[in-house]
Amino acid sequence: MTQSPVVRLQDVTKKIGGRTIIDRISLEVYPGEVFGFLGPNGSGKTTTIRMMVGLMSITSGDILIGGHSIRKEFPQAIRQVGAIVENPELYRYLTGYQNLVHFARMAPGISRSRIDEVVRLVGMESRIHDKVKRYSLGMRQRLGVAQAVLHRPRLLVLDEPTNGLDPAGIRELRDYLRKLAREEGTAVFVSSHLLSEMELMCDRVAILQKGRVVDIRAVRRDSESSEAAPDDVWFDVERPEEALRVLDGLGKGRIEDGRLAVTADRKTVAEINRKLVEAGFSVYGIRVKTKTLEDQFLEVTRGESVG
Template structure:
């Protein structure tokens, strides 16, 4: 089994006797888009600051590609590209010159790689214009390009959709999903836009009052939306229920609702057919990420 690219192991942050993050333990596999959600002040940005080395860890450790942020910071940080809050750019320079300037601080970044990331984030036509003329969405994309120059294995983005219009948000979402699929980059993204996270992420972790309260898979390994419950409309409820001894289920009218993944759905359907139970319909029941989030965190506002 492949080692997770990111491991947070009992990570705790205490400032002036106030615990901001408590015993946070989390594994993130390579090549995933992982969403980090939580109400205002839950500890998202504190966690990200510890991951990139901008804030010390009180207790625990963070491993990136097997390297400890605490003990082997240079090797761990070389695998990370990040935008924490707003990307900082020289507005009087063109987008291209900003990337050249940044590339000089990093080893082995070729002209070809610079052109590659410009194309990847869709800035080819405007790259020689001054950054001062860019929209916020274009500056965000240039920030992503800058963070990707050294081919990081992990891209960390803190609220990357802040201030973007719907088209900019959609473009950024498409770039991040393409990045994980085509370059195998792991993307760790925090955001308050739950509907966007649902479209963008493979898995989400939910943090509240500094504690991780849940991790949910939104997509299967094949990239398809995962669902937890499926409704079977059948002609004989009693017989159907007798066949579900090892499967979690509930009954609603003439429908039996089972809990499980696609394989379990296929097995249950085959069992019904073999036993002569007529199946009139099969329907996945999906609850939105927002519903799940509010259910777990109560009615607190999310940031």
């Protein structure tokens, strides 16, 4: 990541009526990265997004988009942003197309052919001339994405984008966002409380709790897990306490929830298995205990409700 970030939050704080809603958040999102903003409901995700797009003032700190401050150089900063804040609320009495024309007029240099291209991109050709009030939530979500990408923003901000989408729609959106990041180098900032969703979509996630970023971590993809890296592994074996003695400290053997657990790479797992079998234990199963983002999330937020 030697590139300069598309968006940089610097000690962003929001106080409303003496109460600190957002507490000194700092993070950066880089070109081509899908960045997840994860937190329980009420943790401040939407407030942070509102500050990023200039709908809310920032009490202290600053947000720079492409180097321009959203508070001091609003037009230059926001020009590079496309966003859906909360639900994609569009003009219901206009058609989808008229909505897109409306927002295209507000940004420089968007041609009719670009509008048509975006309509195809979100797969709405057949319904784009219907009034928005006749759209399903999923179609409104697509139209919301269309208005957000019209002007080819460097930063795409989506607040709970999978709300109201069916599984196929979610998958489609995920593929589209990853493609946008990969092929156009767009920085995508997505908020969600759906952990599994973020795990599939994001390169990095920040975990927000009570207005503070408690952790920022990379999401490890299955394809990236190396053979040498040790995993937590459970052995399903009879008489685990006795089996533990056979290991003799190999792979930091221990008992977890009455089961034999080790932390070991693939070679060591095989060796442990051989030792157990040679010592006369029946091994019924060996299971890698993958840590999901959910586990990590609950670990960090100490099991607070996820909404």
